[in-house]
């Protein structure tokens with residue numbers, strides 16, 4: 001993997017702030033975009049812009065074909081069928097769609113490591129229980145087994161925690177859920193950008209992720225629905241695209257997945273997501289994963305060596321992916337983030353990362369979070385570790 005070549009594809013890294021380059025360590029929040037994705041967007045607007053599915057004219061036909069081709073690209077990316085891919089705005093909307101539309105009785109099991117987007121939607125109209133974590137922060141499968149003794153409709157679990165970076169044993173969780181007749185939803189917001197996902201091998205019923213965390217624009221996300229599950233779902237939003245025919249007081253519903261994409265969708269976003277997937281596939285997801293793992297190993301080694309820095313989660317780099325969460329003793333996380341930004345344009349995140357219950361469970365306040373992606377280099381990690389060392393020493 002040629003990182004300098006990859007960096008050359010991202011116009012933002014040409015920018016200088018106070019004469020210095022940007023060290024972008026906030027990819028878990030959103031990633032930067034390569035020229036190829038930006039070009040796909042502007043090419044769509046310049047040459048193909050038209051509404052889809054409704055017109056017989058050339059531009060509408062082209063736009064529809066590009067949109068449906070994007071669906072096929074996404075389907076191949078996670079080894080699904082194109083009928084199983086619903087385009088949504090983001091992970092949050094995908095989870096809200098399932099929590100609103102899925103019929104059936106029984107509790108929902110979520111876990112204490114979840115992002116708020118995989119907690120709050122479930123609690124709106126259903127009884128939810130929360131599976132605990134083990135000492136490393138991983139889902140406690142023994143606790144899951146016990147909680148599954150009660151009738152359970154669905155287990156909603158994150159593949160990779162956006163706070164601890166831990167890769168959860170989703171296959172085991174899915175197998176346990178299956179044994180007990182429960183469905184599963186995997187939040188792949190932090191895993192799909194970094195590793196190969198095969199929904200068939202995984203065996204999940206629903207899987208969700210956001211384009212903006214994997215080089216694509218914001219406003220486009222993916223909901224995978226195992227095809228048989230459509231029969232157990234009610235309509236979501238209603239209106240244009242959701243019906244085959246409508247009369248005053250009656251309608252004939254459209255087939256899935258289109259019936260879940262009411263109104264004009266984010267056509268250009270879907271097409272640009274396909275372009276982002278092409279970009280990642282050209283690198284190879286195995287190479288993306290290997291690069292992330294190498295950066296993680298280096299970052300953990302450097303951070304562990306700094307006195308006064310407290311790290312959260314497993315310290316074994318093989319357990320985790322892309323995200324390191326920490327605090328400098330004696331200094332608030334927002335202060336740490338500000339100093340890194342001010343001194344070296346090192347951009348990290350600070351706060352609860354939309355996972356406050358996990359912070360509560362760990363008995364900690366807000367934290368600082370560095371997250372890496374394909375364009376980050378070992379030199380950037382060395383720079384951040386050196387500056388953090390100075391900050392920690394000063395404290």
Ligand code: PMP
Pocket residue numbers: 028029090091092093115117118158160161162187189190210354
């Ligand atoms: N789940 C996880 C694990 C996440 O990291 C995020 C984004 N921080 C979300 C869900 C929500 O994603 P979005 O804001 O794109 O809906």
